[in-house]
Each structure stands twice: as C-alpha cells, then as structure tokens.
Amino acid sequence: MRKQTIQLTFCLLMLSTFSIAQSQLTLGVKGGANFTGFHTGSSTFSSEFGINLGGIAEYSLSDRFSIQAELLFNQKAGTFTIKDNSNFVLGSVVSELGYIDIPILAKIYISDKFSFEVGPQIGFNISEKTEFNGSEVESELKTLDTALVGGFGYQFEQGLFIQARYGYGLSEVFENERYKNSVISLSLGYKFN
Known part of the structure; x- marks a missing residue:
C-alpha cells in the first residue's frame, strides 16, 4: 500500500510539473517584411526589401520576463559601389541573400501587452x-x-501580435569587404495557447 501511494504521489507530481512547464511555454508563427541593406559601422543604407517567416517559442520565467527563441527564414540584401584607386565609381553591386536565423531574446514585458526584446542572433x-x-x-x-x-512587440487579444525589430550585423558578409547586414523587420504573428 505504501509503495502504491509513493508511486501515485510521484505520478501526480510529474503530471503537475509537466502541466506547469507547458503553461510556461508558448509556441507561435510569424511573418513580415524586411527593409534591409549593408552597414560599415559608420553609415547604413537600407534600400532593399525582403521577407521574414518562421516560428517562435517563448518560455515565461515570470509575469514580466521571458526567453524567446525563434527559427526564421530571412531575406536580406544590400547595395554598394565599387571605386578604383582614384575614387572613380566603377559600378554598383547588389546582393540578395537568404538566411536561416536563430535569435535568442530576453523579453521584458513593460505592461501586460507591450514588450521590449533584445539578444544575439x-x-x-x-x-x-x-x-x-x-x-x-x-x-x-x-x-x-x-x-x-x-525591438518591441505588442500582444493583442486572441493570440495575435506585432513586432518591430532592428538587426545590427556584427560579422562581415563578404570575405574581402567590410559590409555587414542591417535589417529592420516588421512582423505579424500568432501565438497558440
């Protein structure tokens, strides 16, 4: 009898832990537009357009703080000019790039619906x-x-949300050039409850 009570208690404890963990994890999808270009550290030129599309997983640590991981397809692009030694413009280069991006964000809820998010990608x-x-x-x-x-996010009723985000590239895109990605993303998404 004692063994059955211990087993039942263990099973109930595991079920309650599993349900608490699931209630802290929210999954969703999102998609939107990217306004993209290259930056050199001193100047940014965002003249190209792309899309972003993917999924999110948000794990709540408290009412005001969570960790959000995403798996995204991001179209990025940029334009730059090539000059010779006398500073004469030889032409322009346009690169259209596709990335699988994984941002890991600290998400701080300023209010019940409005959040600030920041992190590496x-x-x-x-x-x-x-x-x-x-x-x-x-x-x-x-x-x-x-x-x-x-960036910032706003959570509507019924699971809908919007996000505005800026991605500042830290690594150079090309082997022999100093250009880095610069992306402004606007997204609409839905969280499954």
Missing part, C-alpha cells in the same frame, strides 16, 4: 545572388552571420 546563409552592373557574378560570401537584435 546567429544566421546561416542558404542562398545568394550577386550582380555587378546588372550581370550576375561570383562572390566570396561568408556562411555564418552574427547580429545583435532588439
């Missing part, structure tokens, strides 16, 4: 198209991309 390049003066060329693109991302 690592990305893996999965597609690339580079043109010089309208003709496709080979580029020496780095596979790994790192960034610091931050």
